[in-house]
Amino acid sequence: MPDLLLELRSEEIPARMQRKAAGDLRKMLTDGLVEAGLTYEAAREYWTPRRLTLDIRGLNARSKDIHEDIKGPSTSAPEQAVQGFLRKAGLSSIAEAHVHSDPKKGDFYVAHISKPGRAAEEIIAGLMPDIIRNFPWPKSMRWGPASAKPGALRWVRPLQSILCTFGPETEEPVVVDFEIDGIRSGNITYGHRFLAPGEITVRRFDDYVSKLEAAKVVLDADRRKEIILADARNLAFANGLDLVEDEGLLEEVSGLVEWPVVLMGEFEEAFLAIPAEVIRLTIRANQKCFVTRSQGESEALSNRFILTANIEAKDGGK
Structure with missing residues (x-):
């Protein structure tokens, strides 16, 4: 089909x-x-x-051909009822209707509608x-x-x-x-x-x-998410770090790129004096980046972060 x-x-x-x-x-x-x-x-x-x-x-x-019978009023019905039947059936004249008989109800109009498939x-x-x-x-x-x-x-x-x-x-x-x-x-x-x-x-x-x-377009959004998450984990691990995962951010970032390229950046260590949640919120909301921690660390952040680009840098992002 x-x-x-x-x-x-x-x-x-x-x-x-x-x-x-x-x-x-x-x-x-x-x-x-x-x-x-x-x-x-x-x-x-x-x-x-x-x-x-x-x-x-x-x-x-x-589509299938449509054959439909629309039952109308009695042949002795008032003109108003007949006109309503014509409008419902899409007929221009009562002459286009057929007359059927019922032993109990007498003669009545029926419209046989046929619509060819498309x-x-x-x-x-x-x-x-x-x-x-x-x-x-x-x-x-x-x-x-x-x-x-x-x-x-x-x-x-x-x-x-x-x-x-x-x-x-x-x-x-x-x-x-x-x-x-x-x-x-x-x-x-x-x-x-x-x-x-x-x-x-x-x-x-x-x-x-x-x-x-x-042509450098990954169509499936879930696959883009998988690529970003796997590459971010691997890049963090290679640098002695753990990725702080964030499903909401991952969903958003996957919608910002057609060809995800995961890179690592850093900021001055002096900024680590700022509370960790403030750093994470700022980097997440304003930069759309993931934060990292030293391997085995449960609270303190590192000064490295993971970003997702939509292009391949000529120098590999160095």
């Missing part, structure tokens, strides 16, 4: 908004697909500072502009010359490109074509802003992930 790949790429999304936004995107699109008569096997969302991504597997290629690409293309335009960001902005016009597109940060492909593994996927405020969907994404900013042509999710990785 066909799979759907969707990416909305923008300027940097605040870290605290990323996880919920990706979940909102998954829910809004899958709810719309189901309401339109499509089913799917699995859906998973991903996010980085610059992109929200959906991988939907086993999506029907087409291609999944058509359904997706119809859903996405409304989803983007009505996305529930806590804060959003307008940008560019179009921002002065009524009804201009709003997004958390300027939306730059849309990737949307659909198709089974055995065939070449197609681009689901739609456009919103001059941004047209395609099969192009871009790598890391500084390390690999060039265009990347994508077919489906598997090559999307591998090509992004080659």
Whole structure:
């Protein structure tokens, strides 16, 4: 069965908004697909500072044809009841209805409604502009010359490109074509802003992930967290230190980088006279860095801290 790949790429999304936004995107699109008569096997969302991504597997290629009978009023019912039936059934004239008979209730109108199924690409293309335009960001902005016009597109940060492909593994996927405020969907994404900013042509999710990785983007936020935590522990240990772990900070930092590079910094030892909690709070809140302790120490901090960069320094961070 066909799979759907969707990416909305923008300027940097605040870290605290990323996880919920990706979940909102998954829910809004899958709810719309189901309401339109499509089913799917699995859906998973991903996010980085610059992109929200959906991988939907086993999506029907087409919605089913719909055949429905809508029972109406008696053939002797007043005109007001007949007009209400026509509106409900979507008929323009009572001549389009059929007359059925019941031994007890007599003759009554019935509308036989048939609606042909629709291609999944058509359904997706119809859903996405409304989803983007009505996305529930806590804060959003307008940008560019179009921002002065009524009804201009709003997004958390300027939306730059849309990737949307659909198709089974055995065939070449197609681009689901739609456009919103001059941004047209395609099969192009871009790598890391500084390390690999060039265009990347994508077919489906598997090559999307591998090509992004080659372009210095780790798509999976949980994997970025694992990389940061493992590298931070190892770097601290190599310097005779223990990392003071912080799950909340780890979640935030993983949302600040697409290609995590863990480095160590230090401050003057004289500042260790400041209470440890003040040092930790300042470094955590203002610098987004982890503090360390000497191995075996339970309270006092060292003057070394762990930071997570989004680029690879030419000198290795020395």
